[in-house]
Amino acid sequence: MLPGARETDAVTEIVEPEPRPRSRWSPIRIPLLALAALLGIYTMLAQLLALMPVSWTVPVLRMGFVQLVVLGVGWVRDWLGSWNVVLAGAAVVAALFAVRVRGSWPSGSVVSMTAVGLVMCVVTSVGLAVSAHDATGTWLPFAPLPLVAAGRSPDQTVTYATIEGQPLRADLYLPPAGPDPAPLVVRIHGGGFSAGSRGPTPYNHWLAGHGYAVLDVDYRLADADHPRWNTEDADIGCALTWATAHAGKYHWDPNRVATFGGSAGGNLAINVAYKANAGRLRPSCGDVAAVPKIRAVVAVYPVVNLTASAGDSIDGERIARTYLGGPVADHPDRYAATDSARQVTPAAPPTLLFHGGGDHLVFASRTAEFADTLTAAGITNRYVELPYLDHGFDAEVLNTGTRVGREITLDWLERHDKP
Structure with missing residues (x-):
């Protein structure tokens, strides 16, 4: 030791490396959010068109492409019938699972959108069921699978x-x-x-x-x-x-x-x-x-x-x-x-x-x-x-x-x- 030098205790600090952050856009989260978003957008648009008075849409029905889209969305919604509720529920589940995988602002927004769409689906489904009962006097059960055509060939x-x-x-x-x-x-x-x-x-x-x-x-x-x-x-x-x-x-x-x-x-x-x-x-x-x-x-x-x-x-x-x-x-x-x-x-x-x-x-x-x-x-x-x-x-x-x-x-x- 050199003259005048003072002996000190050597302290060894062990610093563990920070954990590597999990990728925000994980392979699981991307398809889940995409599926939830697509189903949510369809559900929101389809149910909004169903709930909105037709008279409110008259200005846009004067545009050919817009009317084509409106009629196309309505046709798909009516074709699916009661199964719209199933799709809306699937959208909510997919969005919630995406939040669990990695919570963030985009996934939270998708959850909110799909939840609102599901509520709207329930409102229209219940309203339609009540009106169907008023028209026929009977409660109609859950509709069959939408992919099954209801017509048969002629004799x-x-x-x-x-x-x-x-x-x-x-x-x-x-x-x-x-x-x-x-x-x-x-x-x-x-x-x-x-x-x-x-x-x-x-x-x-x-x-x-x-x-x-x-x-x-x-x-x-x-x-x-x-x-x-x-x-x-x-x-x-x-x-x-x-x-x-x-x-x-x-x-x-x-x-x-x-x-x-x-x-x-x-x-x-x-x-x-x-x-x-x-x-x-x-x-x-x-x-x-x-x-x-x-x-x-x-x-x-x-x-x-x-x-x-x-x-x-x-x-x-x-x-x-x-x-x-x-x-x-x-x-x-x-x-x-x-x-x-x-x-x-x-x-x-x-x-x-x-x-x-x-x-x-x-x-x-x-x-x-x-x-x-x-x-x-x-x-x-x-x-x-x-x-x-x-x-x-x-x-x-x-x-x-x-x-x-x-x-x-x-x-x-x-x-x-x-x-």
């Missing part, structure tokens, strides 16, 4: 006429053979008067199983060069004359005929029936004397007022212009000839109107107004509106809306299409 397909070189075909759904001729339901497809075709639906084979023969018909469709405002109902009249001529062969009763359609088909179901009973339907084939009297009408989300619908949305305007050949200012007579309220006479048959309260293409308010017109004219009618459902809610699967539609349709036919 037979026929060509009922060939007009302007175009074969017009119809699918037959026949009930079990019985001692008495079966009542006949003429089903008319939708598609904005310019698209769509006959085909399996949740109603056709089901009605056949309950004793009704179903004739699901095609008709000539409109396009830019061929507005069909004065031929589509005539083609349905043609199919009616064919049905009369072949009643003996297929063992159905030509004196017990009902028309049934959705959307554009709902308009045609109403107008054909009202014109037929008033003696004003001119079929595009066959003898006018062979047009049967219509005993009952079932119209689902029908386009009863093309004049008003053309101003409600961009797609409504497109449909009206294609079908009628231009805007109402150019063709007021054509619009008047297709608006269902103008067809009402004392001979109009009992009419069931069924609509979704969240329809962003054909507003339910238009159908409710038409029901009021029927009531004022003394025509037997029933208007059933289920909340939250958008256009085409009963087209594919056996969700709550379809189950209600089946029950009230069968009840209406049994009430008003008896011998």
Whole structure:
């Protein structure tokens, strides 16, 4: 030791290395948050559109892409039916697990969003279940898996006429053979008067199983060069004359005929029936004397007022212009000839109107107004509106809306299409 130096105690400090921070974006957290976020965004958007009054969305429905998105989201929501609650619950679970893996502001926000979406899902599901009970008198159980189509193939397909070189075909759904001729339901497809075709639906084979023969018909469709405002109902009249001529062969009763359609088909179901009973339907084939009297009408989300619908949305305007050949200012007579309220006479048959309260293409308010017109004219009618459902809610699967539609349709036919 050097002179003057002082001996000190040597202290050895052992410093342990800091733990390596866990990666914020772990392989587990990223897919969990992504799944929760996607499900949460869908749930929030779908349920918000269901809960928001349709009238609030009118400004954006004038934009084609936006209306397409709105209708697409509504279609998916209605197609999934009760399973929206399952998806919303899965979103919450995924978000909560992501928080457990690594809590942070993004995951906390996703948790909040999915939780709000789940609450909204429960509100709409309960509201729809209560309305379904009010309409049918029964509580409908949890809907089946959404991937299972509710339609079945027809028993037979026929060509009922060939007009302007175009074969017009119809699918037959026949009930079990019985001692008495079966009542006949003429089903008319939708598609904005310019698209769509006959085909399996949740109603056709089901009605056949309950004793009704179903004739699901095609008709000539409109396009830019061929507005069909004065031929589509005539083609349905043609199919009616064919049905009369072949009643003996297929063992159905030509004196017990009902028309049934959705959307554009709902308009045609109403107008054909009202014109037929008033003696004003001119079929595009066959003898006018062979047009049967219509005993009952079932119209689902029908386009009863093309004049008003053309101003409600961009797609409504497109449909009206294609079908009628231009805007109402150019063709007021054509619009008047297709608006269902103008067809009402004392001979109009009992009419069931069924609509979704969240329809962003054909507003339910238009159908409710038409029901009021029927009531004022003394025509037997029933208007059933289920909340939250958008256009085409009963087209594919056996969700709550379809189950209600089946029950009230069968009840209406049994009430008003008896011998």
